[in-house]
Amino acid sequence: MNIRKNPYSLFCVLLLISLAVALIALGMGEHWINPLSPSSDMESRILWELRWPRLLTAFAVGGMLALAGAWFQVLLGNPLAEPYVLGVAGSAAVGAVSAMIFMPDAAWAVSLGAFVGAWVGITVVLFFSRLGSARLLLAGVVLAAFWAAVLMLLIALLPERGVALAYAWMMGDLSNSALPIWLLMLVWAAALACGLILSLSLDKLLLGEKHAAALGVNVPHLRKLLLLLASAVTALAVTAAGTIGFVGLVVPHLMRLLLGSLHQSVLIASAFGGGVLLMLADTAARTVISPAELPVGVLTAIIGVPVFLWLLLRRNA
């Protein structure tokens, strides 16, 4: 059976691959623990209470970022678009860092700050949703620069200890997500389902807005829905894990290279592929120099940049 053509077999194959990767990643850590037969109660608790929730968080966040990236790319008609392109991550970072400054004692405040910040950013972007793709992108890039400036200002105001925290948050951290795992998995599944429902319309949008409309798609409606959906998913991913770069940019392109550009398969593959990539990156982040940890956002960028550059050269050839 050709898994490129059959979404059910694609789904099943990717689910199996994800489970296999998760199982291996679960065993890896400071000490290798066989996930199928932990030798002690202690090991079993390390597996299921420490590593497993973190793996699931990585999977859900990675999948959400990749889905949001695929959506932003088709919404903006630009292959370089990614989940943070319209400044949502910047405003979330401003929110998170503000929370660190003004409520330094409450751990949950950082997530709340990020979530509120992300939605402030989305609300501002929605004002520009009626602009054409090119101008919307331009507005987003300018907004991102604005949020970056505000962020620099806040960091300048932070006491020394806070600077380290702020940087750690901005580089992405899956170790202390304030969001429950079931919520993240639910959002992942709901996002994939929404994407699949919209997939035929999204395919038509690849032909440009006029062609899509002439084929019966309500384009203004779809654009607004897509902007809201992609931004909301990005906001949740950022709330859970801070800003993790390149997953949202590279994974959809990799999947297009492997499976073609129709959205049914691209979205299924991105939801799983982004999840697997982030599980691997996070496992590397916590094992390479264990017991210390590398920031996961740094690893995804180190993996992502060469892959993407190779992709650009390949496209050009």
Added chain:
Amino acid sequence: MIQMQALRVQRGDKQLITSLTMQAKKGEVVVVLGPNGAGKSTLLLALTGLHADYAGEIILQDKTLPHYSHQEISLQVAWQGELPPTEFGLTVQQRLEMACSGKLEKLAQALAYFELKPLAKRALGELSSGERQRVEIAAIMVRDCPIWLMDEPTAHLDMRHQVDCLKLMKQEAEQGRLIITVLHDLPQAAAIADRVVVLDGLGGVEVGLAKDMLTAKCLEPIFHVKLKGNGYDLMPAYQKEYHGELYEKA
């Protein structure tokens, strides 16, 4: 089939068409002529429901356009215009499947008509503009809508495919479709037009039978070009102006 009543079309501040009233019936080929920026493409977009900045009425079958959903219009009206973007690597086959809504025998027929079978698996970005234009004409074929709106269908095409395209348009009209098309080439217009709409670029419109409209007297003041000949031979007189008598008369 499609009726325009006191249609006034604008884009931003610019008044493109001040008042157009006409009725186009099935089986007809209507050619829209006019200088660049006169509003030919915008008129087609308005008729597709993609350009809402107009006053007056557009009546499709028996209802005005705003009474239709996007989906309903797309079953009646097929539009061919700018070449679609190529960034995301769609193939010819995929692009046509989006247009044909499951009618695969139509798709095979269109691929064969425009000799696109060898290109079916190729990405649109790997094709030349002429090949991509053939894909777009094939896409309007597979739509199977009673009304075709075509914006410069012969652009980018080589001579043989221009001829094939015009032949297809005439045949389809004879089988009962309404075809409204923008063209720039006067002999091509003469070859297929039943009626002609001329936009003068200043808001004025004239509608008439092809044989009355495709004359030097009617078109010279609008295009500001010296024309020679009539009907099928109507063309700009630029040869003699620049080149003298270099070639022998046929």
